[in-house]
Amino acid sequence: MSRRVLTGVRTTGQMHLGHFVGALKQWVDVQSWNTYDCYFLLADVQALTTHAENPSLLPVAVKTIILDWLSVGLDPFRADVHFVLQSAIFERFELSGLLAMIPTWREVRNNPTVKEELKKNANPSAGFMLYAVDQAADIYMVSPVPHESGDELLVPVGSDQVPHLELARHIARDFNKKYQRNLFTPCQALVGDVGRLPGIYGDEKMGKSADNAIFLTDTKETVKDKVNQIRVPSRAANEPGETEKNILFQYHRAFNSDEDQVADLTERYQKGQVGDREVRERLMAAINRFLEPIQERRAHFANVNVREILEEGTRATRPAAKLVIEQVRDAMHLGYPT
Ligand code: TRP
Numbered sequence: 001m002s003r004r005v006l007t008g009v010r011t012t013g014q015m016h017l018g019h020f021v022g023a024l025k026q027w028v029d030v031q032s033w034n035t036y037d038c039y040f041l042l043a044d045v046q047a048l049t050t051h052a053e054n055p056s057l058l059p060v061a062v063k064t065i066i067l068d069w070l071s072v073g074l075d076p077f078r079a080d081v082h083f084v085l086q087s088a089i090f091e092r093f094e095l096s097g098l099l100a101m102i103p104t105w106r107e108v109r110n111n112p113t114v115k116e117e118l119k120k121n122a123n124p125s126a127g128f129m130l131y132a133v134d135q136a137a138d139i140y141m142v143s144p145v146p147h148e149s150g151d152e153l154l155v156p157v158g159s160d161q162v163p164h165l166e167l168a169r170h171i172a173r174d175f176n177k178k179y180q181r182n183l184f185t186p187c188q189a190l191v192g193d194v195g196r197l198p199g200i201y202g203d204e205k206m207g208k209s210a211d212n213a214i215f216l217t218d219t220k221e222t223v224k225d226k227v228n229q230i231r232v233p234s235r236a237a238n239e240p241g242e243t244e245k246n247i248l249f250q251y252h253r254a255f256n257s258d259e260d261q262v263a264d265l266t267e268r269y270q271k272g273q274v275g276d277r278e279v280r281e282r283l284m285a286a287i288n289r290f291l292e293p294i295q296e297r298r299a300h301f302a303n304v305n306v307r308e309i310l311e312e313g314t315r316a317t318r319p320a321a322k323l324v325i326e327q328v329r330d331a332m333h334l335g336y337p338t
Pocket of ligand 1: 046
């Protein structure tokens, strides 16, 4: 029986609080269960779907992300935890090409992320159109094969990734059915409770390109500046306020470890007994408390050997991917005639 976790992120830049809530928090959790082999993928190939103009930035982003991951407590020095550079697993490309034969063009075209992107850019790269299929190859390169009962393949992700995982489940089932083998273990999404964090201006989710993010590396001063920019509904003095959609409170709920304080602020806000200033200042302090151990760990790892970490990840992943590819080729009747 194999229990595996694979998840990842595109290597497009440093990580922020939105990544923490939507992804990293769950990853650290899963790692702490000690019951799954964990593969954390640096998706440098997938980054090219949108960042092909300046690929020379990718190696820098890879190092940054590795430090981000170490700083939140992911631990590639454990035997069951691996940081995997997507482009280093050659078998993954082959799997991606073969899995592309399973879904129809319409299924690919109807993926919500693809639809969104097509609204903004009518003519994306052909690679982008296959984004979700390629992501299925990321996941299934570590599928326990052949599938046996009790095998698990978990994918902790933010809610935006769920449609991709639906397609990936579909691909596993269709493949197994079409080739009459119980080969792939359909993956399962694991979506955290918060999932999506709004950016500091509240209109969009937190993201690097939207320029609305608080990064894991932000200094105390920067955090102060950014929290000062958070937009809140205007209220007259002593006017009761709503906390549900107020970003200050959303952040308090996500990052303030002092639950009594959050409960107290919430109650007073709802009764009109606290001003925005206090809510804001307590949030600055809370976020800085939250970031402090993360930044200490990052400093500790500043000179870590990134190459060694990635080489270990490659060594751990390629044999698994080879096994998958052998069985896929066999099922699809590919190979030299004998
Ligand atoms: N698409 C994910 C993102 O944008 C990154 C990713 C690539 C991924 N391959 C994956 C996530 C496999 C989960 C599983 O962040």
